[in-house]
Amino acid sequence: MNQALSFEQLRSLTPLNALSEPQWRLLRDQLVPQPLLAGQWLFRMGDQAPQTCFLLAGTLLLRDEAGREERLVAGSPASCHPLSPALPRRQEARALTDASVLVIDGATLDNLLTWRLAFQDLLLELDEGDGEDGWLEAMLNNPLFGKVPVDNVRAMFERLQVLELPAGSVILSEGETGDCCYFLKRGRVEVMRGTGSGQQVLAELEAGACFGEEALLADAPRNATVTLLEDGCVLRLDRGDFFALLKAPVVAEVGLGEAARLLASGAQWLDVRLQEEYERGHALEALNMPLHLLRLKSRLLDPARAYLCYCDSGKRSASATFLLVQNGFRAYALCGGVDALPAVQRDALLCDSGPGYLARSDGRVERSR
Known part of the structure; x- marks a missing residue:
């Protein structure tokens, strides 16, 4: 299979499904599946190549540094998400069968x-x-x-x-x-x-x-x-x-230590990634307000509270922080995003999963059911 994926196939992959068709065309040269033979490695533990990988066909074996193993089968819900997205890689991936993968430049x-x-x-x-x-x-x-x-x-x-x-x-x-x-x-x-x-x-x-x-x-x-x-x-x-x-905004950034101090003073984590990304792992009691919905949903936030925005790379959270500050909120971006954190700190931060928390119109935060 050496033809680029169809738009219908791309709509099943997160976060590719958030892009527009013109943007998919910009990526067209990278949207060609690559074969992976049984026994061949896709990446090793500690790999730092800035690539986003998806499993399209076949079965992979994922193993983490503690020796825990996971079989990932193409077509399963987990295969619709990037493989071991944090860098350096905290898992290694090897093909158990002949497989097909999609590899995209992560920065692009x-x-x-x-x-x-x-x-x-x-x-x-x-x-x-x-x-x-x-x-x-x-x-x-x-x-x-x-x-x-x-x-x-x-x-x-x-x-x-x-x-x-x-x-x-x-x-x-x-x-x-x-x-x-x-x-x-x-x-x-x-x-x-x-x-x-x-x-x-x-x-x-x-x-x-x-x-x-x-x-x-x-x-x-x-x-x-x-x-x-x-x-x-x-x-x-x-x-x-x-x-x-046409100039870049200047936003306030905080490290994890300063974020902890602000949280102790009543600040709130704000996850500005897509819902599918959020549900796979988010900060404890973090609200999920994807960047493209933030302007609409920010009316539910408490003006008296500080908000700590985060995403994977820090780019979406910087835009979110600027938007919130422009609208009168006190907001900060996690410097470098969660991908810049050491593996132990990243795991400790993204310790919750599932539907998460909702903001109510009176500023309350409650667990969704």
């Missing part, structure tokens, strides 16, 4: 997942219902937005100037001063460098593309000319707004 997956969960409600909010919403997701997938808080992006849309232009319009000219950047909402543009017989076509960009930002970031003249190839629509963002809005 985490970036896409954090982006999707952070921007999901914004995509729904800004969808204009005109059949052109694909440009928006393509635009927000630009690395420029990788660490930008959602509220900043929302504010940015209020400051964009919409320009409807005919084919042949020169939007940027090589050598001019960079005082803004553009996002292409509709149409195609050609990027060229040089003049006369020395002109060279560098690229052709489609809806969702950003251009002109290099001159702003480098504080240098435009290095290319950009021309519309067909009637189109571009969104202009001024230099001042670019630097004011």
Whole structure:
């Protein structure tokens, strides 16, 4: 089997099922199952390769450092989750039968997942219902937005100037001063460098593309000319707004020791991972409010209480912390996420499992049934 997994197959794997179809297409080269022969190792104890692995077919033997063994069969509920996700690996995995596995770069997956969960409600909010919403997701997938808080992006849309232009319009000219950047909402543009017989076509960009930002970031003249190839629509963002809005937030982070002190003073753990991730292991009495639902569910939180946000890598919890602080809460992110903790501390933190706890409208926390 050397073809990429279908979207239907991807929908059965957590957390891949939280990504959108355009994001799956970005991962397409990595979504090809890999064969594993009986007796072959998938990974060893202590392995630190940043890869997320899923069992698609066959049977694996998982063994931890205490010698405890677990047979994992493809198609079982456990096989729908990443294999031994914490790094360094606290288990070793060997194929008992010929098997098939999916191996994805963990950092890439985490970036896409954090982006999707952070921007999901914004995509729904800004969808204009005109059949052109694909440009928006393509635009927000630009690395420029990788660490930008959602509220900043929302504010940015209020400051964009919409320009409807005919084919042949020169939007940027090589050598001019960079005082803004553009996002292409509709149409195609050609990027060229040089003049006369020395002109060279560098690229052709489609809806969702950003251009002109290099001159702003480098504080240098435009290095290319950009021309519309067909009637189109571009969104202009001024230099001042670019630097004011497209910057990473600064959030308060705490280590496990400081977190323990805050918990003793009445703080509350807030797990911002997906429900399926939460149920496999979470902090004692931790509330589960996935990042993409946090804006809606934060009204259930107690404004007088401090909240300690955590996820696997620390990226989702940083976005969650920024959102809570913007909404008047006292919040902190666990520095580096749970994956940065030593194995003993990680196990001690994620000591509970199952449905967990719910927040009520009066600020109470109670166990779900």
